[in-house]
Amino acid sequence: MSKVAEFARMIDAIKKFASGDLSARTNLPHDETDIGLLASALDEMFESVAARESGMMETYEACELIFEFNPLAIGIYDPQGRQIKVNRKMCEMLGYSEAELAQIDPTHPDDKEEGLRLFRELIEGKRESYQREKRYIRKDGTIIWADLTAAVVRDRQGKARYIVIMV
Numbered sequence: 001m002s003k004v005a006e007f008a009r010m011i012d013a014i015k016k017f018a019s020g021d022l023s024a025r026t027n028l029p030h031d032e033t034d035i036g037l038l039a040s041a042l043d044e045m046f047e048s049v050a051a052r053e054s055g056m057m058e059t060y061e062a063c064e065l066i067f068e069f070n071p072l073a074i075g076i077y078d079p080q081g082r083q084i085k086v087n088r089k090m091c092e093m094l095g096y097s098e099a100e101l102a103q104i105d106p107t108h109p110d111d112k113e114e115g116l117r118l119f120r121e122l123i124e125g126k127r128e129s130y131q132r133e134k135r136y137i138r139k140d141g142t143i144i145w146a147d148l149t150a151a152v153v154r155d156r157q158g159k160a161r162y163i164v165i166m167v
């Protein structure tokens with residue numbers, strides 16, 4: 001095989017890998033020639049990235065399962081208070097779908113002011129977490145009391161990224 005063909009094969013493997021095909025390899029001999037050494041280095045890099053990606057996928061899937069099937073009701077919100085995600089238990093507890101909860105605040109009106117104050121304190125860095133009792137209004141109109149724990153998740157620069165609540 002000519003050097004041009006070998007380089008073309010390496011470029012094809014790089015393009016396949018870059019497009020998401022983690023099984024892409026150069027399929028060239030790993031010998032002591034310049035092309036062989038380059039092919040060997042590329043294939044090692046492909047294998048390393050594919051292994052890391054596989055590990056990250058397993059971790060992501062485990063986190064998703066832990067979140068979704070947790071016995072606690074969990075909600076994740078952005079610093080503006082918009083819902084990012086709630087788990088199945090939160091929906092069951094309140095009687096709403098995830099989409100419905102994204103459109104409403106089921107907090108009892110008498111508990112909203114304190115909740116907003118505590119939320120702001122999390123965002124402003126005055127506290128990292130809090131616990132409180134609060135009331136929710138379920139979809140069927142019944143009022144339930146719940147023990148809520150909230151915590152802020154910050155990025156490396158210390159900026160509030162998420163607020164996680166567990167009930």
